[in-house]
Amino acid sequence: MKKFEIPEIKIPDDFVFEWPEKHIKTCITYWFPKLEGLPVPKTHIIKTGITPEEQIRYADCDNIMEDKIQKLVTDIKTHADDLGYPAFLRTGQTSAKHEWKDTCFLKDDQRIRYQVDRIILFSCLVDMIGLPADVWAVREFLPLEYAFKAFDEMPIAREFRFFIEGGRITHEQPYWPPDTIKDPDTDDWEYKLAEISLLDDKDALSLAYEVADRFKDDEGFSVDVCKTINGEWYITDMALAEYSYKWEPEK
CATH class of the missing domain: 3.30.1490 (Dna Ligase; domain 1)
Incomplete structure (x- = not known):
């Protein structure tokens, strides 16, 4: 698999830079404390x-x-x-x-x-x-319910992303779009991906609604949840919605 390439970087001696404010709310130090009491790693x-x-x-x-x-x-x-x-x-x-x-x-x-x-x-x-x-x-490290491995032997698991705003879920999607999968370790990966991309568990939705309620007075966020091998759902990541990848699964 081709790794990301590192270009030559030339830094001026008088270089001064500050990160944009958007990174404050996308940082784990902002959203993670708000999830206290919910299932997280x-x-x-x-x-x-x-x-x-x-x-x-x-x-x-x-x-x-x-x-x-x-x-x-x-x-x-x-x-x-x-x-x-x-x-x-x-x-x-x-x-x-x-x-x-x-x-x-x-x-x-x-x-x-x-x-x-x-x-x-x-x-x-x-x-x-x-x-x-x-x-x-x-x-x-959560032992996830995964269907196959891809990329650099990463487990491709039952994961979903929800977009929340104003206490509501505004969009839901499987975490993995099919066209993003690289180097799968099995030939029938598309079938397996389709199986784990079905949101048929009310517990995942309930968890997303709990997060939406906690962030109802905040900006729109994305919320990633995944299922472990013991059947429990965990919140693994969040970010501002406007900077989160969003796609529309085929019906």
């Missing part, structure tokens, strides 16, 4: 103090924040050891999960530094001007 949040300038210069192979990175790696290991392996790694904004084994999937503690570097580089390249990597989260 156990989550340990790490605040690094990494500045936009440090992040961009680091992507340009500048060791400007080496001390912060070393401390981050140590903190990630401490939290992952506590939660148990495998664990799930992400920033406050993204997990770069399509790179799976090289980014968010912490099988053990042997490649944490490498995976941190990959997520930071991805964060610098995505979303036009990049995403902040100042906040990180080490999360419980």
Whole structure:
């Protein structure tokens, strides 16, 4: 599978940059505390103090924040050891999960530094001007009800995205559009994907409505939920609706 390419980045000496305000509400530190009492993965949040300038210069192979990175790696290991392996790694904004084994999937503690570097580089390249990597989260790895694996051996599971606003669900969709699947590990993946894309469980809808009620006075958000092998639904991610991928499944 082709990995994302890293272009040469030239940073002016007088570089000054601040992240847009939209990243405040898309960060896990904003929406996760509002989900207290609802089913979510156990989550340990790490605040690094990494500045936009440090992040961009680091992507340009500048060791400007080496001390912060070393401390981050140590903190990630401490939290992952506590939660148990495998664990799930992400920033406050993204997990770069399509790179799976090289980014968010912490099988053990042997490649944490490498995976941190990959997520930071991805964060610098995505979303036009990049995403902040100042906040990180080490999360419980949920054993999902998945149908097959794709991308970099990532489980393709029963997941759905709901769009909420004003206490209502305004749109619902399977998480995985068929045309986004790359390198599936089975020939009948389309049939299996169709099976897990049917929203036939009232518990998933009920959970989405609970989240909608908690965010009824906020802006529109997307809410991602997934089903574990024991039949329970968990909330795994949220973001502002206007920055969330939306598609219309075929009827």
